[in-house]
Amino acid sequence: MLTGVILAGGENRRMGGKHKALLDLGGQTLIERQIAAMSTICPELIVVTNDPKRFLPVVDRSVRIITDFYPGKGPLGGIHAALSLTRNDNVWIVGCDMPYVSPDAAGLLLERLQLAEADAAIPHVDGRLQPLHAVYNRRCAEQAAALLAEEAYRVTGLLERVRWEPVHDFEFEGRGIGTKFAVNTNTPEEWSEVLLSERSLPDTNNGR
Numbered sequence: 001m002l003t004g005v006i007l008a009g010g011e012n013r014r015m016g017g018k019h020k021a022l023l024d025l026g027g028q029t030l031i032e033r034q035i036a037a038m039s040t041i042c043p044e045l046i047v048v049t050n051d052p053k054r055f056l057p058v059v060d061r062s063v064r065i066i067t068d069f070y071p072g073k074g075p076l077g078g079i080h081a082a083l084s085l086t087r088n089d090n091v092w093i094v095g096c097d098m099p100y101v102s103p104d105a106a107g108l109l110l111e112r113l114q115l116a117e118a119d120a121a122i123p124h125v126d127g128r129l130q131p132l133h134a135v136y137n138r139r140c141a142e143q144a145a146a147l148l149a150e151e152a153y154r155v156t157g158l159l160e161r162v163r164w165e166p167v168h169d170f171e172f173e174g175r176g177i178g179t180k181f182a183v184n185t186n187t188p189e190e191w192s193e194v195l196l197s198e199r200s201l202p203d204t205n206n207g208r
């Protein structure tokens with residue numbers, strides 16, 4: 001059983017302060033779109049934010065809204081809170097600025113984590129690790145807490161302390177899983193590119 005987690009506690013500075021989770025894509029906010037995709041495989045869904053009221057109107061009662069224990073410290077603070085409070089052992093964590101989160105990719109990540117008995121499975125796509133579309137075991141909470149206590153806030157710092165498996169582009173592609181899930185949008189320009197690509201390719205199938 002996998003818990004799905006959406007990190008939505010950022011400051012959205014590069015987006016000019018407009019909350020990335022609430023950007024509209026085809027009549028749905030990004031977070032609504034993510035919840036719809038993630039709920040297909042996750043019996044538990046968590047949104048981690050430092051502004052819970054903002055998300056009440058866009059989630060239903062099945063979604064838990066939690067806050068960081070270390071607010072304002074970046075994605076690692078959200079990862080720590082989610083891993084600390086999850087009801088399941090394994091957690092699929094995504095950034096709220098990813099329009100194409102992929103349940104099929106998460107399924108492969110979980111499979112690889114379990115096979116290797118690793119602490120996490122991290123995509124390696126387009127030459128980059130994607131720790132914000134990855135699966136973690138909740139035992140990583142302890143290392144995340146240690147890093148936060150040391151004021152070491154990089155997510156890659158967590159990867160230096162836990163045993164993780166990379167899952168490469170060709171492994172996703174070998175299963176017929178596209179790697180568009182790695183797309184994230186930080187600026188108005190990147191968001192315009194997403195909107196443009198949606199117009200030219202209307203059937204994106206939500207990254208599956």
Ligand SMILES: Nc1nc2c(ncn2[C@@H]2O[C@H](COP(=O)(O)OP(=O)(O)OP(=O)(O)O)[C@@H](O)[C@H]2O)c(=O)[nH]1
Binds near residue numbers: 008013
């Ligand atoms: N829970 C939580 N999530 C965070 C925090 N900081 C960033 N995130 C989320 O982590 C993901 C990646 O964040 P970034 O793009 O690095 O930062 P951001 O604050 O969203 O954007 P910028 O202000 O432009 O850097 C996004 O989904 C953010 O909402 C935080 O302090 N707590």
